[in-house]
Structures are given as C-alpha cells and as structure tokens.
Amino acid sequence: MMEIHEGALDVKEILGRWLDEEMNSNYGAFIPFIGIIREEGEIEALSFDIYEPTLRKWFDDWQERARAEGARVRMAHSLGDVPIHSSSYISAVLSPRRKVALRLINEFVEDFKANAPIWKYDVIEGKRIYAAQRSIAMDGAGILFIED
Numbered sequence: 361m362m363e364i365h366e367g368a369l370d371v372k373e374i375l376g377r378w379l380d381e382e383m384n385s386n387y388g389a390f391i392p393f394i395g396i397i398r399e400e401g402e403i404e405a406l407s408f409d410i411y412e413p414t415l416r417k418w419f420d421d422w423q424e425r426a427r428a429e430g431a432r433v434r435m436a437h438s439l440g441d442v443p444i445h446s447s448s449y450i451s452a453v454l455s456p457r458r459k460v461a462l463r464l465i466n467e468f469v470e471d472f473k474a475n476a477p478i479w480k481y482d483v484i485e486g487k488r489i490y491a492a493q494r495s496i497a498m499d500g501a502g503i504l505f506i507e508d
Contacts, residue, residue, distance in 0.1 A: 362419045363436040368446035387454040389461035395449035405483035414477040431455035
C-alpha cells in the first residue's frame, strides 16, 4: 500500500494504522523507516512534487519483489510543504522473518532515494528553491533537446 498525504505525515497515526491492519497477517517482523526533515542552514521546510503514475509503477514493482520473498512493503510520502522536525516519508517492510525485512527495508529506502519520481525543494523565507545539490538524477530523466 502506498499513500500520498498533503503536508507533514502523522507518524503515530500511520504506523499505528498499518500495525492494526497487519496484526493478523502472520508476519513476524514489522520494520519501519521514518524520514524526518532536519534543520539545515536557513531551511524552514522542504516541499515535494510527485509524479504519481511513475511512483505507483515503481512501488508496484517493489511490491512484486517483496511478495517473491513472502514480504510486503508499505509507504507514505508527503506532497507539498513539510516543516522541519516533522516527517515527509515513512516506509515499512513486513515479513515472516526479520532478516528478510531488515535487508529489504534498506534496499527499499536506498532505491527510493535514487529512483522515486519525487522532486524536493528547500523552503527559505517562504520561497520554494529546487534542492539541486541534494537531488539524484533518475535514470532516463532529463530534458530532450532537438537541434534544428
């Protein structure tokens, strides 16, 4: 299950709901990752744009990968502005075995950072500024340039 929320994530509500929904699924491990906006320089928030069709395809591919190992992946991400000291990203892996869940959560988060179609902006003095220095180019992404 993938969720997109406007603004900061309610970590306690989301993780509690996920745990309640999965409690009887017979998984032995529930390994969450929570991303929190750090205070850096003059940043008062981060802001996010998402290309949802590609994100859903990326996530569905991950669900298939997890299913092949008897596991499940969940994810929530923010759209729009998220103030410092709040969460913009939560993911979790559920698995019958902890070693599978621990390995998959690391692989999932790393792949998310490298390949999810989410664009990050710094918010400084109320203005969105593309965070190019902290962004990773996606494979195949770019501007098509055709010469005459």
